[in-house]
Amino acid sequence: MTRTPVRPLRWLLTGVAATLLGCAPPGPGSLARIHKRGTLIVLTRNAPTTYYIGRDDRAMGAEYARIRDFAASLGVKPVFVVKSSVGGLLHALAKGEGDMIAAGLTPTTARREQFDFGPHYQQVTEEVVCRRGGPRPKSAADLDGVTLKVIADSSYVSRLRALKRQHPALAWTAVKGVGTESLLRQVWKGQLDCTVADSDIVAINRRYFPNLKVAFALSPAQPLAWVMPKGSDELSQAIADWMESAKGRTQLAAIDRQYYSPYKVFDYVDIRTYVRRIDKRYPDYRALFLKAAARYQLPPIILAAQAYQESHWNPAATSATGVRGMMMLTRRTAHQLGVKNRLNVRASIRGGAEYLAHLRQRLPAAIKPPDRIWFALAAYNVGLGHIRDACALAKRLGRNPDQWRSVAQVLPKLSVPRYYRTLKHGYARGNEPVRYIRRIRNYANILRFHHLRMPAPATQLAGLDDDHWPGAFGPGPFIDP
Missing domain, CATH: 3.40.190.10 (Periplasmic binding protein-like II)
Incomplete structure (x- = not known):
């Protein structure tokens, strides 16, 4: 008697199961x-x-x-x-x-x-983050008496609950409806003693809030x-x-x-270094700034000051986010402007000036000089969509959407959830364009003073005074717009 092989029966059952699963x-x-x-x-x-x-x-x-x-x-x-x-x-x-x-x-x-x-793709550490000049806890035992807030439904809450068994006095507030970035901003502004954040979030935000200080690690390395x-x-x-x-x-x-990847961010004006570079670097590029500014009807000193803010007049500058060259153009913007080599200083300055003029042209007609150049520069920094959001928010809050001083007061709210969730383009580091304009105005005032003392043909100096660009430089150095 011949036995029926088991293998065909197993194959038949597998096929039936597959058919049923397919349905x-x-x-x-x-x-x-x-x-x-x-x-x-x-x-x-x-x-x-x-x-x-x-x-x-x-x-x-x-x-x-x-x-x-x-x-x-x-x-x-x-x-x-x-x-x-x-x-x-x-x-x-x-x-x-x-x-x-x-x-x-x-x-x-x-x-x-x-x-x-x-699978895990990154390791992070939960860190207690405070502010320079504020509380300096060194361990969980030192958090007694420190105002501590963390986001609700987070791993930070689980970690603090575990630590509370060892430190009964440990207290915190779990906040709903906000992000870790908002709490870091509160710490930066001195409105909150400390918060908890993952090390990757801290690394990125310290570029923009350099006075944040990691007090200590709350956890060992954990996967994301x-x-x-x-x-x-x-x-x-x-x-x-x-x-x-x-x-x-x-x-x-x-x-x-x-x-x-860490890269240097210039958050504070080093006047001595800047003045040395006016003497050593700026003369090599002065004519290019004047030519590009004349071509696109821009204040030449503002254009040069912007270039210093972007790259410190380094034609080979490259940031970790991929922007490159004297005017730190993105690859996409350079392609749209016909700039084939972003490290070519002539092409970069021409492209940056064209892009700034293009942004200025796209602003509402109600925005008048000198505010118009500040709005355009802010759009260069953070994107025109976010500037439009800030103008809409300014109008909603009863402020003048066509005045830079008013919009500058509103822009930081673009990093606050209850505001940016209502806006078309969402979250933005709204403090950054405000600081960007402030630094450019500071640089422009100093450069204007030095520029007018430099020997140059009168034709090259045309357009550098307030008669040509009324209000473009601000009433004096270190103004906070």
């Missing part, structure tokens, strides 16, 4: 569903470490860049859905509003019970990972395959360099 709707993380849709729906936060609109009105952020490259590996387009808080992100994912979360989240024990996590609904095996495997591939590793390393 069932795809589960969470189904690549077939993502490919059919043609999009990867990603929940994120509007913040500098995750997703925001940059200076030339394009999306930026470390999480945005990672998702962009991962989605490209799948052959689909990423669609970003912005939520206002960590709790909002987790709630939205649980309701099926997205395929995943990319927002720099830590896979805590509580979160693992409800969600799946992809993308979050998915339970059962997202296919999507999780696809993420792992991309992150472990040679191309994926190269892309992730490049993103880390772009957003987290």
Whole structure:
């Protein structure tokens, strides 16, 4: 008697199961569903470490860049859905509003019970951040009496609860509806003693708030990972395959360099260094600034001062975010302006002047000189979309949207959630364009004084006084617009 082989029966059962599964709707993380849709729906936060609109009105952020490259590996387009808080992100994912979360989240024990996590892509440390000149705690035991706020529904709350068992006097406030960046800003302004933030968030924000001080590490190094609904095996495997591939590793390393590599930021005016550079560097470029300013009807000293603010008159300057050259043009802007080599000083100055004039031309006619040049410079720094948002917000708050002094008072609110969530372009580092204009005006006043003492043909000096550009320089140095 011949026995029936077992293998064909096993094959038959497998085929039946596959057929039945094929009739069932795809589960969470189904690549077939993502490919059919043609999009990867990603929940994120509007913040500098995750997703925001940059200076030339394009999306930026470390999480945005990672998702962009991962989605490209799948052959689909990423669609970003912005939520206002960590709790909002987790709630939205649980309701099926997205395929995943990319927002720099830590896979805590509580979160693992409800969600799946992809591979770790970054290590961060939770840090207690205070302000220079303020409280200086050195450990959790020193936090007694310190006003401490953290964002609600965060891993910071879990960490503090664990520490409270050892330090019963430890107290904090968990705040809903705000981001870590908003609390860091409160610390910077002296409105709050300390907060807790991941080291990557601190690294980026200290570029703009240099008086923030890391008091001590609240936790050991912890991983960050993308979050998915339970059962997202296919999507999780696809993420792992991309992150472990040679191309994926190269892309992730490049993103880390772009957003987290340290680079020098000039937050304070060093007058002695500046005056030395007026004598040593500026004469080499003076004629180029005058020619470009005349071509595009710009104040030449303002253009030169802007170039110093951008690059310190270094034609080979390159920032970690990829802007390059004397006028620190982005690749996209340079392409639009026909600048083939951003390190060519003549092309960079001409391109920067053309772009500044273009931004000035796109402003509402109601904005008059000299305010018009300050609005254009602010748009050069943070993007025209954010400047339009600030004008709309100024009008809403009863301020003059056509006056730089009024809009400068409103711009910092673009980093406050209750304001930027109501605006078209969302989060922006609103303090930065205000400081940018202040420094340019300071530089311009000093340069004007030195420039008029330099020997030069009268034709080169034309247009450097208040008769040609009334109010363009401000009433004196160190003015706060």
